[in-house]
Amino acid sequence: MNFLDLSASLASNSLTLFVGTGLSKHFTDNKVPSWLDLLLECAKRIDTEGNLIKQLFKFDGEKIIGTNQELTICAQIIELEYQKQEKNIREEICEILNEVINEETINMEKVEEFRQLIELNPNINIITTNYDSILSDYVIPEKRRVIIEGTPIARANGEVSIYHIHGSIKKPESIVLTINDYFNFQHNENYFSRKLYTLIQETQMAILGYSLSDFNLNKILNEATNNQTKSLKQSNIYYIAREKVDNLLKRYYLSSYGVDIIEQCSVSDFITGITRNYDTAKRVIVDKxxxxxxxxxxxxxxxxxxxxxxxxxxxxxxxxxxxxxxxxxxxxxxxxxxxxxxxxxxxxxxxxxxxxxxxxxxxxxxxxxxxxxxxxxxxxxxxxxxxxxxxxxxxxxxxxxxxxxxxxxxxxxxxxxxxxxxxxxxxxxxxxxxxxxxxxxxxxxxxxxxxxx
Structure with a gap:
C-alpha cells in the first residue's frame, strides 16, 4: 500500500521528489556520469601525466572503484590544480555534462513516462543535488520554475518547482562541489537550506536515484533529523531502491531517519505504482x-x-x-x-x-x-x-x-x-x-x- 500513500500525497499537493544522479542516468540510458566518474573526468582533462589521478583514485585494472580521500576533499584538490593552471573546474563540469546530455542521448520513452506522472498533478516539488538540467530542458521544458542559488526566484503559479540545491550548469558558480562548498552550504542560513528542511518536514518525500551510501543523501537526512521540529505535520520518507536491501540497513534507516525502503523498484516501477493508484487515491482519500x-x-x-x-x-x-x-x-x-x-x-x-x-x-x-x-x-x-x-x-x-x-x-x-x-x-x-x-x-x-x- 506504499504507492497508494504516495499517490494520495500527490493528489493532495503534498509530494516532494528528492532525485539524484540515478534519475538522470535513467533518462539517458546510463550515459550521465556518477559523481565519482565526473571527478575522474575533470582530473583527466587537467592531469596530463596521470600523477594526480594515481594519488586520488583507486582502480581495479582499468575500472575505477573509489578514491583515496573523501569525494569532496578530492574535488577540493582537483580544483586547486585547475586554479594553478588558471582554469575553472565548474565550467569544465558544465562542458562535460553538456557533451553527454543532448537530444541524441535522451530516451524519450522514459521522458514521456515521467511526464505522465507530472501531468497527474503539476503542484509537485522536485529537489535535486544534480548539476545537470535534464529536468528543465528535456523532461519539463514548460510550466516549471527552476530555482538556483543566486538567481531571481519566480513566484509559484501552478508549475512544477525544481530546486537545484547544489547548483546547476545554468549558473556554474552556483555548483556545490568541494568540501569548502559543502561547509558553506551547511552553515549558511540561505533560502535553499530553509526550503529543503521545510519540505522534508511538511511534505511526504520519495527519494529516487540515490545510493544508500551516497554522501549527499546521508548528510541531508542527518541534517533534517537534527533540524526537525515538533508539529502536527511531519513528513514520511520513502527511499526507492533498485536492488534488494539488507534488513540491517532497513532497520538503520527506519530507526535513524524514519525512512521506509521500497526495494527492488526501478524508476519505471515507481512511476507505474503511483499512476496506477492515483485515481483511487484521489477519489477515495482526497475528493470523496x-x-x-x-x-x-x-x-x-x-x-x-x-x-x-x-x-x-x-x-x-x-x-x-x-x-x-x-x-x-x-x-x-x-x-x-x-x-x-x-x-x-x-x-x-x-x-x-x-x-x-x-x-x-x-x-x-x-x-x-x-x-x-x-x-x-x-x-x-x-x-x-x-x-x-x-x-x-x-x-x-x-x-x-x-x-x-x-x-x-x-x-x-x-x-x-x-x-x-x-x-x-x-x-x-x-x-x-x-x-x-x-x-x-x-x-x-x-x-x-x-x-x-
Missing amino acids: APTLQEMLSGARMYVDDAIKTKGLLERVLLRASLLGISIDDEAFQKFLIRLLKKKKRLTRESNAWEQYTHLAEWLIKMGSYISIGKNLIEDEYLEIVDYSFSNMSKELYIGSSWAAFEVWDSQWENLLSENKNLLLKLMREGRYSSRTGVKYILNKYDKNNSGNS
Whole structure:
C-alpha cells in the first residue's frame, strides 16, 4: 500500500521528489556520469601525466572503484590544480555534462513516462543535488520554475518547482562541489537550506536515484533529523531502491531517519505504482473522503483503503488543526480511537506487516500530543498499545513485526512525559516475552534515567 500513500500525497499537493544522479542516468540510458566518474573526468582533462589521478583514485585494472580521500576533499584538490593552471573546474563540469546530455542521448520513452506522472498533478516539488538540467530542458521544458542559488526566484503559479540545491550548469558558480562548498552550504542560513528542511518536514518525500551510501543523501537526512521540529505535520520518507536491501540497513534507516525502503523498484516501477493508484487515491482519500464533522458524529468513516495508508493520521490531524478542532476535543479523541481500532483490525489481514508499523507510529503520534491519562480514551488507547507491544519483536522473528519495535524504540522520546509513565506502568505490569523487546525498551529507559532519580 506504499504507492497508494504516495499517490494520495500527490493528489493532495503534498509530494516532494528528492532525485539524484540515478534519475538522470535513467533518462539517458546510463550515459550521465556518477559523481565519482565526473571527478575522474575533470582530473583527466587537467592531469596530463596521470600523477594526480594515481594519488586520488583507486582502480581495479582499468575500472575505477573509489578514491583515496573523501569525494569532496578530492574535488577540493582537483580544483586547486585547475586554479594553478588558471582554469575553472565548474565550467569544465558544465562542458562535460553538456557533451553527454543532448537530444541524441535522451530516451524519450522514459521522458514521456515521467511526464505522465507530472501531468497527474503539476503542484509537485522536485529537489535535486544534480548539476545537470535534464529536468528543465528535456523532461519539463514548460510550466516549471527552476530555482538556483543566486538567481531571481519566480513566484509559484501552478508549475512544477525544481530546486537545484547544489547548483546547476545554468549558473556554474552556483555548483556545490568541494568540501569548502559543502561547509558553506551547511552553515549558511540561505533560502535553499530553509526550503529543503521545510519540505522534508511538511511534505511526504520519495527519494529516487540515490545510493544508500551516497554522501549527499546521508548528510541531508542527518541534517533534517537534527533540524526537525515538533508539529502536527511531519513528513514520511520513502527511499526507492533498485536492488534488494539488507534488513540491517532497513532497520538503520527506519530507526535513524524514519525512512521506509521500497526495494527492488526501478524508476519505471515507481512511476507505474503511483499512476496506477492515483485515481483511487484521489477519489477515495482526497475528493470523496468524509468530512471531519461526519466522522466525529459517527455518520461516516474512512474506507479501508484510506486507513491502510501510512499518512492518513497526519492528514487528519492537519485537517483538524485547519478547521480549529482542538486535539483535546472529546469527540475528536473518540474518533481517533475508532481510527486506531480500524487500523488494528487491518493488521490481521494477510501480509499486512506494514500495518503493524503504521499502528505503532500512529500510537506514538497520538501520545505525543494528547495527555492520554486525563481522558476517557485511556483504557482503549492502552489496550491497543498492549496489542502493538505483543505483536512486535526486537529481532527478526516469524509472525512478529521488527519494524514496529524499531518505531517504539526510536520514537519513544516523542511521547509526552505523562504518557511515558502510563506506558512504563503497562510495560512493568504486562507479561511480555523477551522476544517483543518491551523489556529492552524498559531497561534502556531505566538506565538512561537512573541518574535523574
